[in-house]
Amino acid sequence: MAQIVITGAGPTGAALALLLVKRGIAVILIEAAKDFHRVFRGEGLMPSGLDALEQMGLSTILERIPHRQLDAWEFIVGGKWLFRVEEPMGADRPCTLVLQPPLLEAMIAQAQAYPGFEFIQGVSVKDLLWINHRVAGVTLGDGREISAELVIGTDGRNSVVRQRAGLQLVRQPKDVDILWFKLAASPRFAANNVFYSILNKDCGFSIFHGAEEGKLHLAWVMSADDRTDWKQTKWAEVFASLSPSWMAEHFRSHAGTIETPIRLSVVVGRCPSWYAPGVLLLGDAAHPMSPVRAQGINVALRDVIVAANHLVPLFHAEAGHEEIDAALSRIQAEREPEIIRAQQLQIEEAAQGEQLRKNALIRWLLIQLAPLVRKRIQQSWLKRQHEMRQGITQVHLTV
Secondary structure: OEEEEEEOOOHHHHHHHHHHHHOOOOEEEEEOOOOOOOOOOOOEEOHHHHHHHHHOOOHHHHHHOOEEEOOEEEEEEOOEEEEEEEOOOOOOOOOEEEOHHHHHHHHHHHHOOOOOEEEEEOOOEEEEEEEOOEEEEEEEOOOOEEEEEEEEEOOOOOOHHHHHHOOOOEEOOOOEEEEEEEEEOOHHHHHOOEEEEEEEOOEEEEEEEOOOOOEEEEEEEEEOOOOOOOOOOOHHHHHHHHOOHHHHHHHHHOHHHOOOOEEEEOOOEEOOOOEEOOEEEOHHHOOOOOOOOOOHHHHHHHHHHHHHHHHHHHHHOOOOHHHHHHHHHHHHHHHHHHHHHHHHHHHHHHHHHHHHHHOHHHHHHHHHHHHHHHHHHHHHHHHHHHHHHHOOOOOOOOO
8 A cells, every 4th residue: 555645746746756755655646647748837936936946955956957047027018118127036046937847757757766656657546545434545547446545636726636535626706818829039038038017908918938948938818808719810910019119020020930829727716625534635736826926836835845744754653544634634724824825916916917907097097107106016016026936934844
């Protein structure tokens, strides 16, 4: 019997599996996909996420895989420059973009050096095993049954483990979807990687150079009432019409490199309970985050540290089921305040952007009064970013 089964080999599952096997706890990590190259994976590591990786001894991995730092954040409204903030905004390290597939491959390769680790890839979890009203393992899509002292669901916002355990996800109202584009990079971004947020008329998008060499990423906000036929739209012209002249020229001259967009359906919410007897949810399985300011991977890595702090001593002591299950509530209690606050900050930032998008008068006043209010707006934005970047609670690896 495995001591712990982890379902989902994203950053949460891979990092937790590695932490546990390095401490002598037997883990089976199960990943439904045959490889890690999904159509979309978040890349943004904030200082809090970078700190979590450092505490786990994984900082050197970043040096070996494609990554790129952000240099600044800049806001342009109605064609007028609003404000700019330089990285690292008072932190000891800047926001860093990292390619997830090589990050996950590197973490799993490290875990495979330990005898207590098994990785099952390309097979989905179909159901949970129950014994006396307690989860006792998983059933795989190929019919295999795997027993475990604890099942940890890190299988994302559409978590099968969450559904099979009967744990409820309370969703926030859905306001937007995102169209995610990639296109050829401009030398201007390569030299100075600025995260631009552009709002013009009632349209908004963000653009920056991702971790992948030579690729810009562009996120186009689609509101609930958007009726755009996005598959037929001439996007190069749309982007150019909303952008500063130098950026417009790049869109037009590289129109042929704009890849077919991915439509990301934004699911945001939080489980009232992250656990049931014998099962724990972490990361997006427990609290799917908004894409605003790239919180998902960062809070998930901090979930991993807190979970390890509580679980490692219990498994070393060969604790019984009651002690293990009692620890699951303590993990949620420790992590939940940060998740609640981070999601609230995301809501505030998204609401501010949506208000600007919908209200032409506010946009006009902001443009006209920009020289007078620029500093105040910048300070308000910075204050909100500090908590989302640095983390809201103290998280320290103690095992």
